[in-house]
Amino acid sequence: MLFTTVRAVRDLGREPLGRVRSTPRLDLHGAFLRRLDFSEFSMRGANLAGADLSNASLQRADLKGADLRGTVLRGTDLTEVANLTVEQLMSAVVDDRTRLPTYIDAASLKDGLRGATDTGAES
Template sequence: MSSIADDQGSRLQHQFCFEGTVLRTLDFTGVNLTAANLRRADARDSVFVRVNFHDADMTGIDLRGADLTGAKNLTIEQLQSAVIDEHTKLPDYTDRSRLTLAPAG
């Protein structure tokens, strides 16, 4: 499990650990998911508008149909390790051509 540093430089564990959980159709608008553990979470059709994903572990998260409009600190590497499809709404700064979409169905 990775950690983040607080203002005094001490290490903190993930504030959120959603590893392997079902998060379908939930609304996370504006939530700070910095350093969150989202590995293998099922977040299909969820809303992550304006969410901060700085240093979040998104390995295997299912984001098919999710709305990531205006997401902050979301890297191409995080998205490459996630499952997305043609219905996933990505931030404007994301180069969709660098991503592999999940097969339809």
């Protein structure tokens, strides 16, 4: 079953960046996707909320508009990812092993997380 799911994800996701996809929105919320290779996938608008992508590779993937709320990205390779925002990362679970794209400053991400933690503590 997992092999079929991964193959379907591969078929939906592999397309040239910038091309409009006519297939339905990719929904992998809550899925266990550790150590898988999603390099160069188009995951525009994908629902990855709560998915576990620990130690996965998303090199050169397109994450524009992807829902990363609660997505586990511990040790995940996000180098050269397109259209990833600090806001998306702040809603995900990252650690010091998570490899970020060069356009995202790890210090600003940590500051944002610290601010979110401080705000939550005062409430």
